Amino acid sequence: MSTSAKPTHPTRAAVVRFAGDSGDGMQLAGTQFTDTSAVFGNDVATLPDFPAEIRAPAGTVAGVSGFQINFASTDIHTPGDEVDVLIAMNPAAFKAHIEDVRPGGIVVVNEDEFTKINLRKAAYADGYDPLDDERYTQRFKIVRVPITRLNTEELSSTGLGAKDVGRCRNMWALGLIYWLYDRPLDTTIAYLEDYFGKKKKMPQVAEANVKALRAGYYFGETAELFPARFQVPRAKAEKGRYRKITGNEAAAMGLITAAHLADKCLIYCSYPITPASDILHSLSALKHYGVKTFQAEDEIAAVCAAIGVSFTGQLGVTGTSGPGLCLKAEAINLAIMAELPLVVINVQRGGPSTGLPTKTEQSDLLQALYGRNGDSPLVVLAPKSPADCFDICIEAARIAMQHTVPVIVLSDGYLANGAEPWRLPDPQAMEPIRVEHPTDPETYRPYRRSEDLSRPWAIPGTPGLEHRLGGLEKEHLTGNVSYDADNHQRMTWIRKQKVENIAAQVPDLEPIGSPSGDLLIIGWGGTYGSIMTAVERAGEEGKSVGAVHLRHLNPMPGNLGQIIKRYRKVLVPELNTGQLRTLIRSRFLIDARGLNKIQGKPFLVDELMDAINLMLDDRWGDRESLSPTEHHVTAVEPLSMY
Amino acid sequence: MTASNAVSILNAKDFATSNDVRWCPGCGDYAILNQMRKVCAAIGARRENTVFVSGIGCSSRFPYYMGTYGFHSIHGRAPAVATGVKLANPELDVWVVTGDGDGLSIGGNHLMHVLRRNVNLKILLFNNRIYGLTKGQYSPTSEEGKKTKSSPMGSIDLPLSPLSIAVAAEASFVARTVDVDRDLNRVLTEAANHQGSAFVEIYQDCNVFNHKAFDYATDKDAKLDNLLYLEHGKPMIFGKQRDKGIRLNGSRKPEVVTLGPGVREDDLLFHDESDESMAFLLSRLRHTDGFPEPMGIYYRVKDDCYERLVEQQIATARSARGPGTLEALFDDGNTYEVP
Numbered sequence: 001m002s003t004s005a006k007p008t009h010p011t012r013a014a015v016v017r018f019a020g021d022s023g024d025g026m027q028l029a030g031t032q033f034t035d036t037s038a039v040f041g042n043d044v045a046t047l048p049d050f051p052a053e054i055r056a057p058a059g060t061v062a063g064v065s066g067f068q069i070n071f072a073s074t075d076i077h078t079p080g081d082e083v084d085v086l087i088a089m090n091p092a093a094f095k096a097h098i099e100d101v102r103p104g105g106i107v108v109v110n111e112d113e114f115t116k117i118n119l120r121k122a123a124y125a126d127g128y129d130p131l132d133d134e135r136y137t138q139r140f141k142i143v144r145v146p147i148t149r150l151n152t153e154e155l156s157s158t159g160l161g162a163k164d165v166g167r168c169r170n171m172w173a174l175g176l177i178y179w180l181y182d183r184p185l186d187t188t189i190a191y192l193e194d195y196f197g198k199k200k201k202m203p204q205v206a207e208a209n210v211k212a213l214r215a216g217y218y219f220g221e222t223a224e225l226f227p228a229r230f231q232v233p234r235a236k237a238e239k240g241r242y243r244k245i246t247g248n249e250a251a252a253m254g255l256i257t258a259a260h261l262a263d264k265c266l267i268y269c270s271y272p273i274t275p276a277s278d279i280l281h282s283l284s285a286l287k288h289y290g291v292k293t294f295q296a297e298d299e300i301a302a303v304c305a306a307i308g309v310s311f312t313g314q315l316g317v318t319g320t321s322g323p324g325l326c327l328k329a330e331a332i333n334l335a336i337m338a339e340l341p342l343v344v345i346n347v348q349r350g351g352p353s354t355g356l357p358t359k360t361e362q363s364d365l366l367q368a369l370y371g372r373n374g375d376s377p378l379v380v381l382a383p384k385s386p387a388d389c390f391d392i393c394i395e396a397a398r399i400a401m402q403h404t405v406p407v408i409v410l411s412d413g414y415l416a417n418g419a420e421p422w423r424l425p426d427p428q429a430m431e432p433i434r435v436e437h438p439t440d441p442e443t444y445r446p447y448r449r450s451e452d453l454s455r456p457w458a459i460p461g462t463p464g465l466e467h468r469l470g471g472l473e474k475e476h477l478t479g480n481v482s483y484d485a486d487n488h489q490r491m492t493w494i495r496k497q498k499v500e501n502i503a504a505q506v507p508d509l510e511p512i513g514s515p516s517g518d519l520l521i522i523g524w525g526g527t528y529g530s531i532m533t534a535v536e537r538a539g540e541e542g543k544s545v546g547a548v549h550l551r552h553l554n555p556m557p558g559n560l561g562q563i564i565k566r567y568r569k570v571l572v573p574e575l576n577t578g579q580l581r582t583l584i585r586s587r588f589l590i591d592a593r594g595l596n597k598i599q600g601k602p603f604l605v606d607e608l609m610d611a612i613n614l615m616l617d618d619r620w621g622d623r624e625s626l627s628p629t630e631h632h633v634t635a636v637e638p639l640s641m642y
Numbered sequence: 643m644t645a646s647n648a649v650s651i652l653n654a655k656d657f658a659t660s661n662d663v664r665w666c667p668g669c670g671d672y673a674i675l676n677q678m679r680k681v682c683a684a685i686g687a688r689r690e691n692t693v694f695v696s697g698i699g700c701s702s703r704f705p706y707y708m709g710t711y712g713f714h715s716i717h718g719r720a721p722a723v724a725t726g727v728k729l730a731n732p733e734l735d736v737w738v739v740t741g742d743g744d745g746l747s748i749g750g751n752h753l754m755h756v757l758r759r760n761v762n763l764k765i766l767l768f769n770n771r772i773y774g775l776t777k778g779q780y781s782p783t784s785e786e787g788k789k790t791k792s793s794p795m796g797s798i799d800l801p802l803s804p805l806s807i808a809v810a811a812e813a814s815f816v817a818r819t820v821d822v823d824r825d826l827n828r829v830l831t832e833a834a835n836h837q838g839s840a841f842v843e844i845y846q847d848c849n850v851f852n853h854k855a856f857d858y859a860t861d862k863d864a865k866l867d868n869l870l871y872l873e874h875g876k877p878m879i880f881g882k883q884r885d886k887g888i889r890l891n892g893s894r895k896p897e898v899v900t901l902g903p904g905v906r907e908d909d910l911l912f913h914d915e916s917d918e919s920m921a922f923l924l925s926r927l928r929h930t931d932g933f934p935e936p937m938g939i940y941y942r943v944k945d946d947c948y949e950r951l952v953e954q955q956i957a958t959a960r961s962a963r964g965p966g967t968l969e970a971l972f973d974d975g976n977t978y979e980v981p
């Protein structure tokens with residue numbers, strides 16, 4: 001389709017953000033742009049951002065929904081700090097997102113929506129129109145397009161009502177941006193025809209959406225809006241077959257794969273909660289893989305059912321988000337005491353309490369490790385990217401079943417909804433998960449330990465191995481209820497050591513960047529992409545900065561202490577007030593400092609660079625922790641910024 | 643416990659364990675345990691295929707005393723754990739043992755949902771109208787005004803009827819019996835034979851904290867006047883002389899009548915196990931209001947079991963889409979090749 005006479009500039013990477021009312025279909029536009037770019041062969045990273053309310057008041061800033069995508073011809077790890085092209089479907093979207101656009105960036109606005117009423121809804125002062133404000137017109141290239149009118153004219157002959165016609169505006173805008181980046185339309189057309197045409201049985205709607213998409217595209221070609229278009233060539237990637245994947249999709253597939261590798265039935269027990277529900281949705285649509293899903297009456301029932309599944313010898317998994325993890329705490333302890341396998345996927349969101357349901361945070365680490373009564377050790381893993389949710393779920397299931405221990409996986413809202421390309425693994429090359437169930441009544445004792453201290457996983461249906469488990473302390477070997485003082489002490493140490501023994505299987509860490517030197521960054525979970533990018537940039541600037549990223553939070557990789565010794569200073573960036581930092585300080589007795597962002601958003605690379613520079617230049621001061629504000633970090637006490 | 647038990651005929655004592663039973667001497671739980679073991683033997687249950695799941699409370703120690711698989715879980719959650727067991731292996735015979743505190747207070751939510759789903763579980767609720775294990779606080783079934791350690795001036799909570807809840811929660815089998823009643827064995831057997839969630843309330847004497855709470859239902863002499871043994875298709879007659887009955891009065895309210903001139907058997911209510919409204923009505927009859935309390939099977943209907951429907955959906959999905967392979971799982975159709 002690149003028949004345009006206009007010049008095309010090749011560019012390495014671009015960041016596009018679609019923003020509009022939560023009913024404007026921005027998530028769909030963004031997802032389609034992502035799919036198209038992934039299928040085209042770019043590396044992609046995305047950041048969807050939506051309000052917690054399903055339909056916040058239309059036209060208000062609170063109701064703005066956004067979708068950011070970074071696509072590139074080289075390896076990228078973040079959705080991008082600054083936006084190159086913003087599509088603002090109304091004044092509220094403009095207001096909410098304009099400050100993220102880089103100076104000189106393009107802002108496409110649907111000028112039809114910049115009416116008096118809508119400006120007022122966005123809480124702009126009476127008589128003020130930001131599109132006329134020199135502060136913006138000089139800083140950005142603002143492109144006014146009457147999207148509503150052009151879309152309505154285009155679809156006037158379709159016979160659809162005004163409402164349905166209006167709903168196609170997102171595709172019109174998407175078409176325009178496809179033209180701007182010289183993208184093919186076929187992926188989206190195929191999607192529209194399948195989704196609206198086949199699944200929803202609304203061929204008229206499918207047709208109208210395709211028409212709107214094409215109209216936007218051709219408008220770009222004919223109108224003199226942009227001086228040039230851009231082209232982001234294919235990324236060089238390892239040979240293979242790829243697809244785009246979100247963290248929650250990856251988790252669902254990882255769990256099915258784990259069950260398959262272990263020759264177990266996956267039974268996923270969950271109660272709907274943002275942002276974990278998509279795992280339940282995905283799995284409940286994949287029943288032909290033998291997956292059983294159980295939508296329980298509450299979070300507690302969900303985890304208890306999963307424990308019942310484990311007791312009976314299948315793969316019991318529950319998924320939730322922070323507040324749900326609070327509710328599951330008692331039952332998780334039951335699994336610790338009964339020493340049964342259990343996988344708990346916690347897709348973290350802003351807390352405490354209901355907090356920020358649709359925003360990301362890493363603030364459940366200490367809860368996962370310690371948020372239960374008694375000494376209750378379990379395994380905690382955290383994926384580092386959306387695609388890594390696949391691998392980590394397989395590992396979680398393997399550890400849980402082979403070591404008869406609960407495993408908590410700490411995903412987060414950013415990973416769950418964010419997407420990246422994923423090279424399809426070869427099922428034949430995957431290692432089976434060996435799981436043993438004892439059958440010999442002569443040698444069986446419910447709490448007889450194997451060498452690594454795990455307990456035999458005997459299951460109902462096995463003659464002669466009838467035994468009783470429960471939450472009361474159990475006697476070593478026999479598993480009878482025991483209140484004996486020495487036995488309790490012994491069993492408590494065993495439970496702890498059993499988890500620590502798993503460290504033997506955790507691969508050693510390899511620092512990224514400088515293998516030793518001035519500064520070590522220790523990250524965990526979903527911040528991997530931003531930290532990687534910052535460390536790469538620091539390396540390019542000749543700085544002596546290395547980074548390790550923890551996917552195993554408990555037990556930690558065995559060589560972390562060795563690595564820490566190779567650097568002068570340690571920085572722990574986290575999306576919380578310093579939970580990993582607390583662990584690192586107490587465990588290694590070092591003066592680790594924290595960059596702590598608690599805004600419901602991932603780190604910007606710029607923020608990390610500021611923190612790195614403050615550490616390297618000795619300008620950080622005595623503060624244990626700093627927080628960014630307005631995209632930058634300065635050496636001031638976090639609370640004094642307000 | 644020998645491997646050869648797969649072919650042997652089991653007796654009640656084969657369902658015992660080596661654990662000492664630790665209920666208070668004289669506790670009603672002993673009688674239930676004995677009958678349960680007998681029923682297991684009589685219905686030909688296999689130890690290895692039977693699972694007892696419980697929550698927390700005196701009654702919830704039950705699994706430790708059954709020579710089957712057992713899970714003494716956490717307070718109130720036994721129905722959820724047991725649901726997981728049935729999802730993982732629908733072939734197992736799964737019993738849930740709970741109490742009035744465990745099942746109706748902390749675990750009320752789970753009880754309601756396990757019943758409406760009709761998971762094929764047998765749920766025994768030992769109702770002693772008191773918290774025993776925590777040493778004597780009032781429970782959700784304690785009568786109004788009951789003086790306990792936590793209600794020295796008398797409980798101001800209205801008690802609830804476990805059976806009304808079971809009927810309202812769409813249970814497919816609802817019954818009541820008494821720990822020392824000969825009918826206990828029959829009711830447990832009927833519950834075992836039911837396909838679906840069977841809910842059985844068992845009046846149980848806590849002889850330490852609430853002794854004689856059910857005297858009216860256990861006293862040999864008094865009980866015939868105080869209990870109504872339900873029989874499907876039969877008129878509701880009770881009393882030592884079998885001369886009293888239940889009928890609906892002009893405003894369709896139940897009343898106790900004496901058979902004789904002007905009151906024939908045909909005027910009485912006839913029990914119908916498939917009548918949900920009747921089951922509810924029966925569940926409201928209280929001894930304290932001058933009614934006999936109905937015993938036996940209140941309600942019984944055939945319905946699909948949850949864990950079977952789950953399997954059916956998998957079968958349906960497989961016949962429509964074929965058994966999934968990992969290759970197909972990974973490739974959602976939107977893939978692309980990097981050469």
Ligand code: SF4
Pocket residue numbers: 664665666668669670671700701770774775847848849850851
């Ligand atoms: S406290 Fe009551 S219910 Fe509990 S064991 Fe003793 S007598 Fe039985």
